[in-house]
Amino acid sequence: MTGDNNYYGDAVHINGGRGHTGIVHHHHAPRATLEETLRAVVELARALRGEVPEEDRASIDDALPVLADGPSAEPAARRRSLMALAAVAATVGAIGQPLLDSVRAALELIAR
Template sequence: MSGDNYYFGDNVNMTGGTGNTGMVKNVGAPAADPGPDPDLRAAVEELRRLIEQLRAELPPASAQVLDAALPAATGEAPVPAQSRQSALMSIAGIAAVVGPLGQPIVEAVARILDLLAA
């Protein structure tokens, strides 16, 4: 058994005391997060703009539902994908109820859902 060596993690052996430059890890840096898709970001901003225009035409209760769903729908709140989809569908449902005035919001939600599915 004598002479068996078991190493876990980094192991450094140095001979002599000059010219030592440190430990080479040979590990690359983690890839940088590319951030959100520019098309998705633009679609979310368009949805936000359309909702702001529609809010003035809605009863207060419907406006509150929109306000509650907006953070999850836009990705501001860290929620699972299923919760984000539910929030988007809630917004689309309110927009569909108000008729032609809400049609651009329904289309914007459909675009965001398509981008999220891709």
């Protein structure tokens, strides 16, 4: 396009200097809703259930009904269930990390 002086994107000009490491982009992903986050927690807990010892399966089984109710669940019961899942996820190591991250995200949303 001739004469079009509009540019929509990064324009970087570096004149001299040292130690340039590139461009840092701060793109913020849209925040998930509490309902979406709780749904992810439930899915991850179900997936992890088959990978943990029987005692931990009982903790997961106790937590899932409360969390499956989503945001309509009683807040204290929901928080207890999330904490129980966090404990299970933390004790099984790397395979529990996705669930632990998801539980933390849910707890952050609840704390607001």
